[in-house]
Every structure is written in structure tokens, then in C-alpha cells.
Amino acid sequence: MSxxxxxGRRNAVERLRALFVAGRSKPFVPRGSHAPxxxxxxxxxxxxxxxxxxxVTTQAGICLIMCDNEPLKPSNTGxxxxxxxxxxxxxxxxxxxxxxxxxxxxxxxxxxxxxxFPGEFAAAxxxxxxxxxxxxxxxLFVLLDATWSEARKMFRKSPYLDHLPVLSLQPEQxxxxxxxxxxxxxxxxxxxxxxxxxxxxGEPHAAETLEVYLDVFSNHYLNSRQSVAxxxxxAAHQRLRGLALLVPGNHANTPLDxxxxxx
Ligand SMILES: [Zn+2]
Numbered sequence: 329m330s331x332x333x334x335x336g337r338r339n340a341v342e343r344l345r346a347l348f349v350a351g352r353s354k355p356f357v358p359r360g361s362h363a364p365x366x367x368x369x370x371x372x373x374x375x376x377x378x379x380x381x382x383x384v385t386t387q388a389g390i391c392l393i394m395c396d397n398e399p400l401k402p403s404n405t406g407x408x409x410x411x412x413x414x415x416x417x418x419x420x421x422x423x424x425x426x427x428x429x430x431x432x433x434x435x436x437x438x439x440x441x442x443x444x445f446p447g448e449f450a451a452a453x454x455x456x457x458x459x460x461x462x463x464x465x466x467x468l469f470v471l472l473d474a475t476w477s478e479a480r481k482m483f484r485k486s487p488y489l490d491h492l493p494v495l496s497l498q499p500e501q502x503x504x505x506x507x508x509x510x511x512x513x514x515x516x517x518x519x520x521x522x523x524x525x526x527x528x529x530g531e532p533h534a535a536e537t538l539e540v541y542l543d544v545f546s547n548h549y550l551n552s553r554q555s556v557a558x559x560x561x562x563a564a565h566q567r568l569r570g571l572a573l574l575v576p577g578n579h580a581n582t583p584l585d586x587x588x589x590x591x
Contacts, residue, residue: 339410340418341392342368345399348420369411369545370402375552380544380565381411382537382572388467388529389415389439390522393430395474395482396421405519406473408545412538413522421474423481426488434492439468443489444521447496449480454494459528469495469525473518497524517542533574540568 338346366376390413392406399407399418410416419430434441440460447455459467470492472479483489497516516524519542527535543564551558559565 339407340416341394341399341404341407341410344394344418344420348397348399365402369548370404370407371545371548372552375548375558377544377548377558380541380568382541382568383414384412384531384534384537384575385414386526386529386531386534388469388526388531388534389413389417390525391430391433391441391468391470392416392418392473392518393421393470393482393486394418395472395478398473403549404473405517405542405545406471408519408541409471409522409538412541413526413534421472421482421486423485426486431488433468434470434488438466440465441468441470441492442495442525443470443472443483443492444495444497444525445472445479445483447494449483450494450496454492455496456493457496457498459495460493467525467529469522469529471518471521471525495525495528497521533571537568537571540564540571544568 363372363374365371366373366378369376369378369381371377390409392409394404394406398404399420406418410418417430417433419427433439442456442459447457470489472482474482519538523535523538523542525535526532526538547562547564548558
């Protein structure tokens, strides 16, 4: 189960979600409100943020390896990465099999893959804390999109990742992610990890856009659960609009992919 980088109109996680849905015998019912959700941003229609979605072009790529139901969860933040960062690929994870397309991507000479994971869980020679000289290659950040305990299992039981350098992040701030509790507060959510990676790769605008988009998404998502209207003039919304103006031809209020079809 996989989606390739920048193929098709739906983002990589949307396409992966469609494959998951097609392969399930029972429909996935997210917890919380059963009111209809926008199929594109996953938030209740009353709080849809599709018109605010930014998109950035980056040199770096993101490769999401997603556990079980992650693409189906309304609170999943890997989806936000695929929304914002053009070069995002998404694959489903299985303990017993690996997608050939994932192996092809990891072996593609245009990319230098890094498996982003805490260094304390890897053998010391694999661990790096900075990007290596790339010799014409572009960094590809491989993120395990899962709960923390699932991610550790994925890390241990994915031998096809064992040859990759492990990029160990040193996050300076605690997660601001409020949608899901983590067992350890210092863990960043997936889109925050991607933002840190993009900043390391010398892409500060993309990093900040992704970070602010998470704030805007969180605002809409959390307010929808409390039946409070989103504040379109709060600091995050204003910052997102300002970031869009920094890129010629990129307007946060313009639908980026008007031809995309939901579901
Ligand atoms: Zn929407």
C-alpha cells in the first residue's frame, strides 16, 4: 500500500487513506462527533480550512511510513505534511511485508534518506545529528507516523530501514500539539518533526509554514469539538497569510488543487 511522490491530484496521505478504506471490511468510525467532515481537511464542514491550505515547494522530500489507522484518524498530522509539502510520499507499514515502491524510493540516487528517530534507540555509528554533505543528493526524511509505542515497534521490525542513517533531533521546545496526548511530553507530533527537518535542510519558509498550518488546523479542529467558531484573525491565521505572501504566486486563500476529488 503506497503512494508515490507528487503523483496524481490528491495528496499522498489522501490516496493512502483511499486504499485503506477500500481494503477494510468495516468502515472506520473516528471517535467524537459523527457530524459530517470535510473529506479534504477532515474537520467538520462548519470548520473546514481547505481555503487556507498553503503549499510549498521544497528541495527536501518527506517519506511517511504510516501505521495501521493513522491515515484514517482526523487528528493525524502526517496528512498536514502531505497537504503542504509537494514532495511527500506515504506508505502503509506492515510487520511482514514492505512495499516495493518504498524500497525503490529509498534506493533512488537523487535522494539521501534519513530515518528520523531518537538516537538512543539506534547503534551509535548510525546516529547523526546534522545532515551529511549531500553531493548533489536531496535529503529525504523518513518519518514513522504512529503512536510512540507503535513507532518503536516499526523501528525494530523494519529491516529494510536498518542501513539508513538515523537522524536524531534535538527539539528545543515542547510539543504544542494539543490534539493527542503523548506518553512523553517532549515528543513532537509528526508534522512538527517534519518542520524541524525542513529547517535543518535550509528550508525555513517551508518549516514555518508547516508549523503555522498545524496551529491553524489545531484551532479549527479543537474549536469544532467545542462548537466554537474558529478565530480567523488570531495570530496563527495572520501568520499563515503573511507566509503565503512571501512566496510569489502562492496565495493561501486560493484553492491549490481545484481539480482534486474527495474520497
Ligand atoms: Zn475542508
